[in-house]
Amino acid sequence: MRPVLVAVPAVGLLLGFLASLSGFKAWPEWIWAAATVPVLAALLIEIVASLRRGDVGLDIVAALSMSGALALGENLAAVVVALMYAGGQYLESYAERRANREMTALLSRVPHTAMRYTDDRLEEIALDAVYPGDRLLVRRGEIVPVDGSVASGVAVLDQSALTGEAIPVQLQAGETVMSGSTNAGDAFDLSASRRAGESTYAGIIRLVEAAQRSKAPMARLADRFALVFLAVTVLLAGGAWLATGDPVRALAVLVIATPCPLILAVPVAIVSGVSRAAKAGILVKGGKALEAMARVRSLVIDKTGTLTYGQAHVTGVHPVAMTGEELLALAASLDQASKHVIAQALVREARQRGLDLAVPTAVVESPGEGLEGIVKGRFVVVGGPRFVAQRVPEVKAALHDGPRQAGSVRVAIAVDGRFAGSLTLADELRAGTARLLDDLRALGIERFVLATGDRREVAEAVTAGLPFDVIHAELTPDRKIAVVAAERPQGPVMMIGDGVNDAPALAAADLGVAMGAKGAAASAEAADVVLLVDRLDRIVSGVSIARRSRDIALQSVYAGIGLSFLGMIVAAFGYLTPIEGALIQEGIDVAVILNALRALRGGAEA
Known part of the structure; x- marks a missing residue:
């Protein structure tokens, strides 16, 4: 609809000038008036709807200036105001669409199907049919459909749409994969851990949709300011008319106040800032x-x-009669058989260090205390000091006077009946x-x-x-x-x-x-x-972006209102005609919108 409202006064303005050049002197005024009416009618409908909601905006000034111009026979000024008003509204909607580009890209990437292994064959199923434990195939270039972990092989994932990180990450078997990532490498198998509606990407989509429905409080503040600005505009226009008896001066004042940058710059800058933050991985x-x-x-x-x-990391390796890597490899090899968070932390640490882990056998686990079993032909016991000391008494004496970091966990290891060393784990800053x-x-x-x-x-x-x-x-x-x-x-x-x-x-x-x-x-x-x-x-990036966006919005508002008031005063003293005022005001509007779009750039560090 907005493109049509822009096209009608644009075509009408052109046809009016062509008619004037062709010698049809009476036609231009009628053509310009006819081209103004559709925009004025659409504007009046919007004003009535706004008033029913209790909103009083500066669209009223635009309606008054177009109506006044038509009533005073200033049809050229009327069609210029109509064109500039419709063009300004279209430019605002274009700016918001551009500012929403990164967030709408998230919505367009939502996968609808997944490839699941069923009885040694692959079948394409609806995303809602995926359950935790399903084994899925994620092909090159596809979006990871649900949260899960790499079931086999190595996954090379582009997470830029989620995190803003430009460099793909490489994940090994067992490591967690976020839905919404793009497979930038060879196909890999994914073990689903959540259903689609519960996955990371689905949650992000819900949050994005909520963000898009939100309206900035500064925009609401701008709406309240509109009533004051409207009153000042009408008083200034009325004063100029009463003082001079010239209604054209009042019209020039109304025209240059149409529409106010107050209701254009704020939403554009705020939405631009939200978009810039989303691009940096901040929703x-x-x-x-x-x-x-x-x-x-x-x-x-x-x-x-x-x-x-938020998870334990190995902060210290204290071997006895073997190297630290040997100690960690033996403990992590045995802990592969446990789902305890400390056991998984040891396995993760060993894999990050590139250690070769053997398959344990004859494993016996005492839940919450420790494990014992065979690793490469050696009898290994891993667990809390008390658990291991029950099997190897020397552990208690060896660990009794050792240093202890606040909030840390000590893991003891015994090999073939003798104390082999200990590991310290803590949640690091x-x-x-x-x-x-x-x-x-x-x-x-x-x-x-x-x-x-x-x-x-x-x-x-x-x-x-x-x-x-x-x-x-x-x-x-x-x-x-x-x-x-x-x-x-x-x-x-x-x-x-x-x-x-x-x-x-x-x-x-x-x-x-x-x-x-x-x-x-x-x-x-x-x-x-x-x-x-x-x-x-x-x-830090988020706060920087927010402060910059707010500053840009306020800059645009203050500059726009200041220039508008200056123009209104000049028009009230008779130095601007209605057509000149319309062109100047719309130039101000375009300038503040372009300034507000600066919030799309800068203000964050990678």
Whole structure:
């Protein structure tokens, strides 16, 4: 419809000039008037619908200027206003479509079928028919349909649509694969872990759709300003008319105020910022969240899975009578038979180090305590110090006086009846955390507060040397809400978390940010912003983008309104004709929209 409304006054303007050049002097005015009417009629319908919703906008100024021009016989000015108004609306919709490009690309990539192995053959099935445990074939160039793990071979995946990372990642057998990634290498088998509706990509799509339905609070603020601007415009136009008795001056004032950049620049800049953030792997649920991110002054952050990686890593290898690699290889080989999180951490560490793991035999597991079995002909026992000491007494004495890191876990290993060494595991602080906090402080965040359910000694050990103002430990979900509430007098509060226990605090904060790559679904649903990649430093990019987008929106508004008022005053004193005012105002509108589109570029670091 918008292209038609642009085409009608454009064609009418051209035909009017052609008629004038051809000697048909009476025709141009009628042609220009006829070309204005469809745009004015569509505008009046929109105004009536807006008034029924209780919205008063500056479209009324456009309607008054077109109606006044037709009533005063200024048909050329009327058709120019109609063309520029329709063109401005079309340019705004084009800008929003361009700004939404990255998010709509996510929607267009949704797969609808999957290739499943059934009785030693492949069949193409609907995506809804995939269940956890199904073995799927993901061919080169295809989108991974559901969350799962690499069942065999090596997967080379392009995750740029999800994380913003341009370089493909290489995943080995057993490693987790996010739905929505593109297979950039050879075909591989995927073991499904979730149904399609529960997978990462489906959740992202739901969040994107919610973001697209959101309207920026600055846009609503602009709507409220519209009433004031409308009143000032009408008073200035009426004053010029009363002072001079010339209705054309009033018309010139109305024309140059049509339409106001206030209602064009803000939504374009905000939507551009949301799009720019999505491209960087930061899903912002609409303009309200983006503006809140631009204003935050206090940061409340969870520890496990947020400030730390959220899973155990080997932080120390302490061998006795063998090398560290031999010790880790023996322990990890046996732990392949266990699903315990510590066992899986040892296996993951050994594979990351490229160690050759043997197949264990005669494995006996004591759930939650340890395992024993045969690895390469040697009898190996792996588990907690007490479990291993029950079989090899010397373990207790060897580990009794050893150093112990707060929050760490000690794993003992015995080989052929003798103590072989130990491994230390801990949930490590994310790399670059100190720099991240410094960068956030440089962006205007003044307070840093740790809120964790973990023990105080663990929290203090993890955050040693970091610039936290307050550390709250051993918190329940409701006490995390209280921490957020206590920080609010300092300014808008941003809460970052990843677990189900963080969801209430995320919802209570002015801005809730969830670690969406590995976090709980509840936290992602409660949050205003979701980090699609497991990198906490992306929040710096998000805050930078939000502040830049808000600044650009305000720049456009102030510049546009200032120029419009200046033009209105000049017109009121009779120095601008209605046609000149229309051309100047639409030039202002185009300029502020183009300025707002700058929010699509810059403001983030990879």
